[in-house]
Amino acid sequence: MKLWNPRLSLGLALACFLATPLAPAQQPPPPTDDLRKENEALKEGEKAIQKDLQEIKTLLQRPAGPPPPAQNVVLDLGKFPFKGERNAKVTLVEFSDYQ
Numbered sequence: 001m002k003l004w005n006p007r008l009s010l011g012l013a014l015a016c017f018l019a020t021p022l023a024p025a026q027q028p029p030p031p032t033d034d035l036r037k038e039n040e041a042l043k044e045g046e047k048a049i050q051k052d053l054q055e056i057k058t059l060l061q062r063p064a065g066p067p068p069p070a071q072n073v074v075l076d077l078g079k080f081p082f083k084g085e086r087n088a089k090v091t092l093v094e095f096s097d098y099q
Contacts, residue, residue, distance in 0.1 A: 075091055 075093065077091075077093075
């Protein structure tokens, strides 16, 4: 008695293949009212962003005030290590903490 028939197996495989959908099931489109509300919310958000951007542009275009007057500061470094002339016109002081 023969239990396996290649033609029957091929026919079953072909039937299963043809029975399965080729494209995934598509969801129904959301209701129009929901889309309309979402679109309006996006438009409101865009308007708020444009308003903020305009405020930033206005602030950036505002002329800056005059620079503060130069100050002569006498800085005594005492016995701390330094490089360069003691009577230099400009002194750079670096503070650092490694903790």
